[in-house]
Amino acid sequence: MADAGNQLQVRLVTPDKVLIDQDADAVELPSKSGYMEVLYGHAPLLAELGVGEVRLHGTAVVAIRRTS
Numbered sequence: 001m002a003d004a005g006n007q008l009q010v011r012l013v014t015p016d017k018v019l020i021d022q023d024a025d026a027v028e029l030p031s032k033s034g035y036m037e038v039l040y041g042h043a044p045l046l047a048e049l050g051v052g053e054v055r056l057h058g059t060a061v062v063a064i065r066r067t068s
Contacts (some may be wrong), residue, residue: 006025012054020054026058028054030052030053
């Protein structure tokens, strides 16, 4: 696990609510063009997500799936 000072602030937001707001060592996201992984030190990122699981490393795995 990375040093606590070297963690990402992960915030997953929908138009209705905040789904995730926590720190992680890395995050895997399903984008419209395939999965991507973001590590500490990455530039801020705003992206449209696709259908699939969001995985936060260094924390419990959180699965987010579209329901409609």
